[in-house]
Amino acid sequence: MKWISQDVETYLTAKEYVDTAVVPLYPVSLGEGMKQSAAAVEFITLLTAYLEKQFTGRILLFPPFTYLDSEQWDNILSDIHKWEDSIVASGFKHIFYVTSDLEWRSREDELNGTLIWLPSIPLEHMNDSQKLTMIDSQVKQIITIFTQKWHKND
Amino acid sequence: MSKDRVSRRQFLSYTLTGVGGFMAAGILMPMVRFAVDPVLKAEAAGEFVATKQKVADLTNEPVRVDFTYKQKDAWYESDVTESAWVYKDDAGKIIALSPVCKHLGCTVNWGSDKAHPDQFFCPCHYGRYTKDGTNVPGTPPLAPLDVYPFKEKDGYLYLGKAKPRKEA
Numbered sequence: 001m002k003w004i005s006q007d008v009e010t011y012l013t014a015k016e017y018v019d020t021a022v023v024p025l026y027p028v029s030l031g032e033g034m035k036q037s038a039a040a041v042e043f044i045t046l047l048t049a050y051l052e053k054q055f056t057g058r059i060l061l062f063p064p065f066t067y068l069d070s071e072q073w074d075n076i077l078s079d080i081h082k083w084e085d086s087i088v089a090s091g092f093k094h095i096f097y098v099t100s101d102l103e104w105r106s107r108e109d110e111l112n113g114t115l116i117w118l119p120s121i122p123l124e125h126m127n128d129s130q131k132l133t134m135i136d137s138q139v140k141q142i143i144t145i146f147t148q149k150w151h152k153n154d
Numbered sequence: 155m156s157k158d159r160v161s162r163r164q165f166l167s168y169t170l171t172g173v174g175g176f177m178a179a180g181i182l183m184p185m186v187r188f189a190v191d192p193v194l195k196a197e198a199a200g201e202f203v204a205t206k207q208k209v210a211d212l213t214n215e216p217v218r219v220d221f222t223y224k225q226k227d228a229w230y231e232s233d234v235t236e237s238a239w240v241y242k243d244d245a246g247k248i249i250a251l252s253p254v255c256k257h258l259g260c261t262v263n264w265g266s267d268k269a270h271p272d273q274f275f276c277p278c279h280y281g282r283y284t285k286d287g288t289n290v291p292g293t294p295p296l297a298p299l300d301v302y303p304f305k306e307k308d309g310y311l312y313l314g315k316a317k318p319r320k321e322a
Contacts, residue, residue: 001259010258017258017279017294057258058278128222132235147277 001060002052011060020059020146021092023083023113024048025099029069037069040100040120047118048098050135054143058150060092073103077110084112094149098142114149116142202305202312207240209306212248216241216264216274216285219250221313238302238313239264239274243286251287252300252316262299274299287319 001007001018011018024044029037044064052061065083067076087095095113097104100120108115118138123131160168205221216239225234239251239262251274253261260278267275267282273290274283282290287299303314 014258054261055278057255057260057276128233128235132220143277150277 001056002049003061003063007060014057015091018058018060019091019093020055020096020150021062021087021094021113022048022051022059022096022098023062023087024064025080025097025101025104026064026066027069027099027101027103028066033069036120039122039124042123043118043120044098044100046123046131047135047138050139051098051142054139055146059096059146062087065097073107077107080111088112093153096146114145116145118142202303202307202314204307205238205311205313207311208309209248209311210309212240212242212311214242214244216251218253218264219311219313237261238316240304240311241285248304248306248311249286250302250304250311250313252302254300254316255281255295256289256297256299257281257294 001011026041026044027037028041041064048061052059065080067079084095096116097111097113098116098118100118102117104111104115105117121134121138126134203221203223205219207217207219219238219240220235221238222233222235225232237253239253241249243249253263253274255262255276255278257276257279260276262274262276262281262283264274265271266277267273267280270282272285274285274287276282276295279294281293281295283295283299284290287301289295289298298319300316300318302316305312305314
């Protein structure tokens with residue numbers, strides 16, 4: 001389910017079925033890294049949207065957690081821990097983070113949820129059907145991470 | 155010069171009939187269009203979208219067919235890609251099923267559950283459907299998968315808007 005009023009309404013009536021929160025992590029940088037940051041956001045947006053389509057009934061796609069690249073990591077982590085606490089408190093059993101920011105790889109242990117890190121693929125020169133095939137193949141691999149995680153707990 | 159000369163009376167009656175006919179047609183045409191408008195509307199709503207799937211290539215094994223159409227969300231127009239599971243049944247009739255689970259809307263896959271290789275399987279809450287799209291009792295879904303109306307044109311498959319089935 002997406003973070004739109006119609007889907008959230010469905011979520012509220014079917015809360016017991018939707019036990020997984022997906023939070024995209026968007027780094028924002030200005031200046032030199034701007035273009036790269038935009039490409040990463042574009043890629044993760046498309047990918048999470050497709051992921052949501054596959055698992056509509058069990059995941060809630062959160063608005064992205066966005067942070068400045070230049071921000072202190074201690075602050076970023078303390079912010080995300082606040083998100084985590086609220087998400088868990090509202091009844092979600094699983095949290096998945098989707099990002100292409102490499103920095104998270106080394107901080108995976110500090111997260112309570114599962115980190116899915118993917119190298120960002122530039123989409124600017126692709127046509128729609130190429131994008132779809134590419135995202136489809138990426139999501140196919142991620143799907144198993146989800147199903148495995150669910151299987152363990154069901 | 156022609157031998158049968160047109161008399162003034164004849165000329166006037168011909169022109170009057172002609173002009174009168176045009177006027178009558180001008181008045182009647184919009185009225186007729188209004189009267190049959192619902193028929194024309196229904197055709198526009200049942201728009202069919204072309205897919206890349208050749209009808210001749212279909213077998214009795216369901217395949218995923220993707221197709222794209224334009225969707226408008228407020229001012230934001232975007233291409234939406236949807237899929238269908240298409241196969242031919244034993245009688246050779248084409249069946250096109252919507253992959254959207256009737257439980258909470260996940261995407262179902264064909265044969266992805268190892269215990270039930272000849273069923274549609276929803277990975278979210280383990281819902282299952284038989285090959286004809288009927289929901290398996292005891293699993294979460296409460297209705298059979300929607301069906302796409304289809305058309306064949308130049309050997310390619312065209313799909314319409316998925317419709318829910320009445321029998322449950």
